Amino acid sequence: xxxxxxxxxxxxxxxxxxxxxxxxxxxxxxxxxxxxxxxxxxxxxxxxxxxxxxxxxxxxxxxxxxxxxxxxxxxxxxxxxxxxxxxxxxxxxxxxxxxxxxxxxxxxxxxxxxxxxxxxxxxxxxxxxxxxxxxxxxxxxxxxxxxxxxxxxxxxxx
Numbered sequence: 001x002x003x004x005x006x007x008x009x010x011x012x013x014x015x016x017x018x019x020x021x022x023x024x025x026x027x028x029x030x031x032x033x034x035x036x037x038x039x040x041x042x043x044x045x046x047x048x049x050x051x052x053x054x055x056x057x058x059x060x061x062x063x064x065x066x067x068x069x070x071x072x073x074x075x076x077x078x079x080x081x082x083x084x085x086x087x088x089x090x091x092x093x094x095x096x097x098x099x100x101x102x103x104x105x106x107x108x109x110x111x112x113x114x115x116x117x118x119x120x121x122x123x124x125x126x127x128x129x130x131x132x133x134x135x136x137x138x139x140x141x142x143x144x145x146x147x148x149x150x151x152x153x154x155x156x157x158x
Contacts, residue, residue, distance in 0.1 A: 031153070034121035037101075038152045041114060044083060044103065045133070045158075048112070049144055051078035056141030074105045075112065075135060075144070095130045110135045111147065123151035131157060 055078050076086050087102040092113065098104050101117040113130040116122055122131065132147040150157040 030118070030120070034118040034153055037116065037118050037121070038155065038157070041131070041152075041157065044114075045144060047079060048075045051075055052135075052142045052144070054078075074107070075142070076103065076105060092130075092132070098130070104130075112144070121153045123154065 052075055074089065076082055083103065085102045087098050087104050089107055090098055090104040090113075091108060092106050092111065095104070095113060095115065098113075098115045100115045100119075102115055104113045104115075105111075106113065109132075111132050111134050113132045115130045119129075131150050133144045134147055136143050136145060146158055
């Protein structure tokens, strides 16, 4: 009888250890997924910024130095291939309709937005369902800047 109670205690301890290890693994897995999503966000922003600079340079060359007119337009349409996770043009007020993991363009505020798949990683001061970036027109090419200071797992999203 004593042997059976010892065996049951050993199995119980093994189950507890396995559950703790699985919980730690799941936590780390979610953190790595969120890091991958941040890398995808930064890659898309980099591609959009590059497309804006190339468009500006093409306009400057075409106008032969006579002041380049800045066209306020959707930067996603400047890309050679529109990303698969580009949902199209939406108003910021209808951002809840955008599926997580998708980019949108709001022509009213001239902004691009992204709906996070892992919102737990976003350390924003707001409960907004999306991360927004404004397209501004300083001298030179159009710039993409965050509407507010977004932090993703402690790292600044810009």
